[in-house]
Amino acid sequence: MEPVLPPIGMLAELTHRCPLQCAYCSNPVELLKANREMDTGGWISLFEQAADLGVLQVHLSGGEPTLRTDLVELVRCLARRGVYTNLITAGVGISEGRIEALAEAGLDHIQLSFQGAFATTTEKIGNARGAHEKKIETARRVRATGLPLTINAPIHRHNMNEVPDFIDLALDLGAERLEIANVQYAGWALLNRDALMPQRAAVERQVQIVEEAQERLRGIMTIDFVTPDYFAIYPKPCMGGWARDAFMVAPDGTVLPCHAAATIKTLQFERFGDRTLSEIWHDSAAFKAFRGTDWMQEPCRSCERKEIDWGGCRCQAMAIAGDAAASDPACIKSPFHDRMGALIDQATGKKSYDGTFAYRRIGRMSEPMV
Amino acid sequence: MSETRIRAIVSPQSRPALKKHARLQYDKVRGAWALLSPERIFWPNEVSLDILRLCNGRNEVTQMIAILADQYGADETEITLDVTGFLQEWSDKFLVEL
Ligand code: SF4
């Protein structure tokens, strides 16, 4: 066994509360209410331990992280420890002066999501009136503080044809970076998979458009492209490998190897506070379960890519192959790879989608059947 | 559309500086220098570090080359392409301001 290296990155889902109700949200279907959230002291002590352990980068996310009234205090703690701090926000309902206060406290970067490149799309996907204009105003305020800005565009069937417009929007808003991120089917996105799945031809067109723009905009704006798993030949190295570089923390302090890990029912996860972060990272059975390559079966076990993609996503293996230790079915070598294609055909076939989404709401209690 | 944005191109007179959102920082846990940036962390090698440390917004590229040539006992013309290539690449990655 290789020695366990210290984690580099941490995704902190501070809250599940959010003013939007995006159908593609990767949060679990069973959302936590405000009274389950870890308190300020809990987060601060977690951040201190994370910095001691070697975490260099923290992404503050949710839900909508700006709904935490203690956000400035949390950022100040991270900045004091020299941790690079990124805020991932939907940019709706941020009160006057808040962004300035966050910049002042030492925030390093803001990532702002747009559900559509146009107001009608943003409103439809997020189920929130006036959201688009508020986001544009947020972007303007971010730029006014001098903070670097990334625009995040989560892509699926209902906005894939807006990719060129997302590129123009991000340029207009003065973003240094644009993330064209095809949605991953976890949480609410899995529940809405049939409604979100794009057509094959649209995916191919999108790839061309993005590659052309990356070339054209070299040195002007970085475009990071997260390609859609279901159309892939090889999987992505999910989280950079299970329990290898990074981890995430749910609003109640549960520490997870990735945001969908709770869908693997055979694993048990531990809460920060019950154990220290170092104990969880090094010793928790859930973190050890798929760390490294020893757990792998064929075809991964003898594959030359096993330390490139680490066998892909465990949660996707669970959802589609029914075995969390199987190769990610996104991989062409997986015996279940054909199921990905069948799921695309099923979703994009004529009668599959009736024009509605299951919008993300607190209170829905069961995970979808897949 | 707002004003057209253009790509910065390195010239002998550029005075490179680290971008405000890029932070060069010594990591005690790993005993190495890290360059922190949005989404990405780079672990520059010795040569890259020496170049990055000269990116202070005051040195012109020609001065940087002279200093580096001196440090490495190399010929200025020999290292010019390496240094300008490096700066262009890191400018394109939005880590260095030209
Ligand atoms: S994806 Fe939408 S609903 Fe989910 S947290 Fe982000 S903004 Fe809120």
Ligand code: SF4
């Ligand atoms: S067989 Fe496993 S390791 Fe090889 S490419 Fe596929 S998922 Fe990756």
